[in-house]
Amino acid sequence: MTRWTPDPTFYPSPRDALAAPAEQLAYVAAFDRSATRPDAIVVLDTDPASGAYGKVVGWTDLPHTGDELHHFGWNACSSALCPTAPHPHVERRYLIVPGLRSSRLYVLDTKDDPRSPKLVKEIPAEELAGKAGYSRPHTVHCGPDGIYVSALGGASAEGPGGIAVLDHTTFDVRGAWEHDRGDQFFAYDFWWHLTRDVLVSSEWGTPSMIENGIDPELLVGRRYGHRLHFWDLAKRTLVQTVDLGDQYQMPLELRPAHDPRREYGFVCVVTSVEDLSASVWVWHRENGQFAVTKVIDIPAEPAAAADLPPALQPFGAVPPLITDIDLSVDDRFLYVSCWGTGELKQFDVSDPFHPRETGSIRLGGVTGRVAHPASPTERLAGGPQMVEISRDGSRVYVTNSLYGSWDDQFYPDGVGAWMAKIDVDAGAGGMTLDERFFPHGDDFRGLRVHQTRLQGGDASSDSYCFP
Template sequence: MNCITLAGTRAALAMEIHLQNGVSLSGRIYVIDTKTNPKAPSLHKVVDPADIVQKTGLAYPHTSHCLASGDLLVSCLGDKDGNAVGNGFLLLDSEFNVKGRWEKPGHSPLFGYDFWYQPRHKTMISTSWGAPAAFTKGFNPQHVSDGLYGRHLHIRFLHDPSKDTGFVGCALTSNMVRFFKTDDGSWSHEVAISVKPLKVQNWILPEMPGLITDFLISLDDRFLYFVNWLHGDVRQYNIEDPKNPKLTGQIWVGGLIQKGCPVVAEAEDGTTKQFDVPEIQGKKLRGGPQMIQLSLDGKRLYVTNSLFSTWDRQFYPDLLEKGSHMLQLDVNTEKGGLALNPNFFVDFGAEPDGPSLAHEMRYPGETD
C-alpha cells in the first residue's frame, strides 16, 4: 500500500512482492519522486528490509501514513519468518531513514494491516489481515480456524476531525461495522451493513461471501463505497446518518458469478441466477473489484481488480495470464448512483514486459 507525503513530493510504496516458483517477498520500501516530473516518476530511495529487521525486528511492511511531524508510520505484518508475533509499526524519518518502532514495548497488535487515527480524540485504531506465513500461500479456511487471521481488514474515520465515528470492513464475514465514542468516553461498535453470503453451485464452498477487500469514505463524509471481490459488485451508501446507511448505488464489474462463468447463485426457491457484467472497449472484465480510490470532487471512482498474486491465482487465474485492469465509475453525487465509464480502461495486460497485476491507486490529498 502506498501514500503521498505531506509535501506532495514523493509516494512511499510500502511492499514489493515477487512470486516465482513459490513465494519470495522482498519487503523493500520504494520511495518514488512524483513531483519533479509527475509524468515520469523516478526512484528516490530504497529502504532495505535487512535494515528494517536489524533495527526493529519488523518485516512485511504494508500500510504507510504521513505524520504531521514529517515522519512516516508504516504498519508491518510480521517478523522475518512470517509469524504475526512481533508485528508492529515502523517509523521512518522525513528522509526515509529507519528511526525504530513506533509503539511502546508490549503494546504490539495481534496482527497488522491497516490503521488510521483521529488526533483530536487522541485515538489510533489498527486492523488485521493475518500471519504472512499463512496468507502468502493462498487462502485456506483452516487457517481461519487455526487463529492465523484477524477480523477487521480496513478502517476509515470520518474526515471531519471533530467526529468520533468511523467504519471498519470485515472481509470474510462481509460486514461493515460502525465504531463510535460513547457518553462515558469509551468506544463501542455495531454492525451497520451486512452483505449476506450467496448460496452457490460449482464452487469450492456451498456459500460464497462477498469478501469486502476495500472501502472508502468521500471527503464530504456523505458517501461510503466498498467492493465485494468475490461477488463482483461495487456499492455506494449514503452515510449522512452513519447509524443508518442507505444503499444508493450498485454495479457489477466482475466477480465469480457473472454470466458465462461456471458458478451460479441459487435462490431460496431453487432457481439460479448470474449477474450481467458489461464489456468495455470489447474486453471482458476480469477478476473482481478489489481496490478503489475516489477523486477529490467525489465524481470519479477508480477500481482495480488484483488482490494478491497467490490469491489471484487461486480465485481468478486468468488475471495471471491476462493482467489486471483499472476502471472508472462515474458517480452521481446528488442522488447517488454508479455508472461504468466506457471511455476509460487501463489494461495492464498490455504492459511491454508482460501482464502486470496493478493493486492500488492514490491521489495527492487522498480520500482514505
C-alpha cells in the same frame, strides 16, 4: 527574505479539500506474479480533455524482482497543517512504495516529471528489520510528525506486526512506533483521529498465514484476526481492544471520519465463517470507551459447484469478500468492494449507524464475469478491489487484483488486469461507469494492478485537523 508557503495540495479542512482541482494523473502499483520481472509504478492520464485520457502515459520499473507491490502512499499530506506539525513546509512530492513480499521500501520522486517518477532511495529489508523490528511493510500514511508504515511481520517474519516510522526528510527508519503494545500481535491497517490523540489498528495474519493463499484450516479454525485496537497516539500505548467475535474473520480496511470533530469510522470484515457473509462495522465512543457495531451485512450468493473454483465448491456459494472500503471526503458516501461477487456498492452514510444503499455496479466476479461496456464481449476476472475516490467525490477508481496467491485461489484461470473509473452524482448518489476509461490487459504489460493514488491527493491519503 525567503517566504515559506505550504504545499498547495494541502488543505486545512475536508471542506477546503472538496474544492480542490481534479486530478490529472493516477499512480497505480503493478506487480509481476511470477516474480521474474520487476514490479512497476504505472502512471495513467485522468484528464478527460486529454488525447491520452485513460491511457498509460508513464512507467517506472523498480530495480529488483519479487517485491509484490501492494499499498503505497504519499510522504506528506494535509496533516502537515496541524498545529503540532513540526515541519509544515514539507511537499507532497514522494511516493513511499513498500514491497509486501521483499520487505524493501522505495522512495520515488514525482516532482520534476510527474509522469516519470524517479527512484531516489531504497530502504533494504535489513534496515526495516534492524531499526524497527518489522518485515512485510503494508500500509503507508503521512503523519504530521513522520511517515508511518504498518508491517505484517516481525524481524523474524512471524510477528508481532506493527508500525514503523520513517523520517520526513531523510526517509531513514526511525524505529518502531509502539511503546507498549499489550497483547496486540496481528497487524494490517491503521488510521487515526489526530485531534483526539487516538490511533486505530486492525488485524489480518502473520506472513505465513497469508502468503500462500487463504488457509481453509486457519479460516474454519477462526485463527485469522478479528479484533480492533485503540491506541493513545501521543503515548504510543495500547488502551483498548475490541473483539468483533472470532466468526468475523479479517477486519481489514479502516476509514475514519474526515471531520476532525467526529470520533467514528468504518472497518470492513472479509467474511463470517458461519455463513460466508461479509460486513461493515462502525467504531464509536460509548460511555467513554470504544464500541464497534455492525451496520452493513452482505450475504453470500448461491452458485452451482461446477461454476466455482475448488476453494469454494464445498460451499455452493460465492462469498462477497469485502476487501476494501473508502469514504468520501465529505463523509457522505461509503464505497464497498465485494471482490468475490464482483460488485462495488455505494452507501449514503450521513447517518453512520443507518447506511442506505444508493448505487451498485458489477464488474467481473467469480461466477458473473461481468464485462465492461468498453469491451462488452470480454468476460472479466477479479472484481472491484482497491477503491480510490477523488477529493471532490465525483470520481471513483477501482482495480481488480487482491493479492497474488489469493487471486490464484479464487480466479484460478487467471485474474488478468484492469482498472475502471466511475462517475458519481456527489449530491444524490448513484454511479455510472465511464466507458472511455478502461485500461486493461496489454496496457499493463502482463502485470497485475492493485492500489491507486491520485496526483494531488485523494480521499484515503489525507487527514485534517480543522473542521
